[in-house]
Amino acid sequence: MNIAKATKQKVLIADDERSNRKVLADILQADYTVILAKNGQQVMERAIQHRPDLILLDIIMPEQNGYEIICDLKAHAVTSSIPVIFISALDSVDDEEKGLLLGASDYITKPFRHTLVKARIDNHMQMVCQRKLLEDLVNLDGLTNIANRRCFEEALLTEWQRAQRSGLPISLAMIDVDHFKQYNDNYGHGGGDSVLRIVAKTLRNNLNRPSDNVARYGGEEFVVLLPDTDQTGAAQLLNELRAKIEKLVIPHAFSPTSQYITVSAGGATLIAERESDAFSLVELADNSLYKAKNQGRNQVIW
Ligand code: GH3
Ligand code: MG
Ligand code: MG
Ligand code: MG
Secondary structure: OOOOOOOOOEEEEEOOOHHHHHHHHHHHOOOOEEEEEOOHHHHHHHHHHHOOOEEEEOOOOOOOOHHHHHHHHHHOOOOOOOOEEEEEOOOOHHHHHHHHHOOOOEEEEOOOOHHHHHHHHHHHHHHHHHHHHHHHHHHEOOOOOOEOHHHHHHHHHHHHHHHHHHOOEEEEEEEEEOOHHHHHHHHHHHHHHHHHHHHHHHHHHOOOOOOOEEEEEEOOEEEEEEOOOOHHHHHHHHHHHHHHHHOOOOEOOOOOOOOEOOEEEEEEEEEOOOOOOOHHHHHHHHHHHHHHHHOOOOOEEO
16 A cells, blocks of 8 residues: 655664664665654653654663663553564564563564665554554544544543543533534535634634644534633633634625624533543533524524
């Protein structure tokens, strides 16, 4: 399968010896963005900062050895799924077995033939690329490129469990484009699709925290999930989002309530009780949305 690469994939090379780092960098830098690290601390810092697609890890290093470093990588949420290949002078099967059992994707012994190392790394990068593509296909909405409903429901369950543990409030809002059927009927389905893309982008670009989530729930309906956010903060954010969309001033001459594209939003905030159901939050938000529609649209009801 030929997968188009929009940007170069990133490889992190970790070795305490400068000459070893250089050999690998020389082999790889034509095809990949190369990041270098010379000890465990730099590996963790740079892996978290740059999110490389692959890590090439030496084993014999002062301070922390490669076996210890891979354990740290696998234990950290941000780096746990980055594949690691050991490249080591340790050439016994016991060392190789230990490396693979600790979660390495491959084990290459030094000295190595450059073309073979390059070919193996290319194969791994191809797999990384295919996995990302599959993850996107599973999690993203094809029209708007934001999270889809499946991905949202997974995030909701995770955040709900977190909220049950923390006792902090969790907020959710359903957002629905007003009089969108009239828009489609008069401006065409393609025009409608463009509106959905712009609305999605506006919602995504105006969330405040990394933990805030937006997804396309279905049709012309979006959902925003705001962990650790109380009703006052959430309603205020939603009203800002509503105003941002109104200020796009996308003409909608056939809307009975405004000359422009507007959205209505309904929200709910809960403290997640032990035995409670995450989807009660969706239901409550839906009820609020119904009220926002009935009370004239282009408004937020909590
Ligand atoms: P309200 O203000 O009460 O929400 O009215 P509405 O017209 O927005 O609601 P209604 O549910 O009657 O119509 C929603 C429309 O959204 C109808 C449907 O064709 C359109 N729609 C749903 N998904 C898509 C899509 O992916 N692209 C386009 N262009 N339109 C879509
Ligand atoms: Mg070394
Ligand atoms: Mg709708
Ligand atoms: Mg609608």
